[in-house]
Structures are given as C-alpha cells and as structure tokens.
Amino acid sequence: RKPTPDIATVLGGGWIASGPPVASRQPKPAWPQGLRTLPREGAGEVQTPLQGEAARSLRVGDRVWFRHAKSGELAERVERYLLVDDDRVVGEAPTYRGEGKAFL
Incomplete structure (x- = not known):
C-alpha cells in the first residue's frame, strides 16, 4: 500500500x-x-x-x-530458495527445512 x-x-x-x-x-x-x-x-x-x-x-x-x-533465519522457514537472474527464475535449491532437517 x-x-x-x-x-x-x-x-x-x-x-x-x-x-x-x-x-x-x-x-x-x-x-x-x-x-x-x-x-x-x-x-x-x-x-x-x-x-x-x-x-x-x-x-x-x-x-x-x-x-x-543470516541465511538460517530464512532457511528454517522456507523449503527452497529460488535462484533468480534478472527477472527470471533460473533454478532452485533446497534449504535444510526442505531436506527434512531441523537444527534446534
């Protein structure tokens, strides 16, 4: 807004x-x-x-x-990162949450 x-x-x-x-x-x-x-x-x-x-x-x-x-704050809340080049998504990478892991 x-x-x-x-x-x-x-x-x-x-x-x-x-x-x-x-x-x-x-x-x-x-x-x-x-x-x-x-x-x-x-x-x-x-x-x-x-x-x-x-x-x-x-x-x-x-x-x-x-x-x-810090990357951990994001990685513990989302399952994957989208890899972006300019205005296009060119790939993705799993976070440790997306791999089924948790570090508490």
Missing part, C-alpha cells in the same frame, strides 16, 4: 537474525536500490514500511527483495 507518496508498505520483510535485536541483524531492502526501513519500524514479518527515492515509484504489486543478515 502507499500511505504517502514517499512511503511504500510491502508485504512481509523478513525475519530478524538471532541474538540481540540490533540494526545489523535486521533484514535490509536490497532491490530496488534507494529503499530503507523507517527508524522506528524496521523490517516486519507481516508488513514493512519503506522510504527513499525508490519508494516514490513503487506501485502495489511491485516486487522488493530483502537481504537477510
């Missing part, structure tokens, strides 16, 4: 890495470039408001990619 012209709220946003909840453990918007999380919000599991020059041109339905601080 677009609550203001310079803020885009996206579905999801990722999972914070284990350990103290500091900025370096937060997922960060990686694409399109020019996005940042709001200082008082951060990335959320349900929705994430984003600001920045790129937020002005985002429309409902546009894709935003986040980079997680």
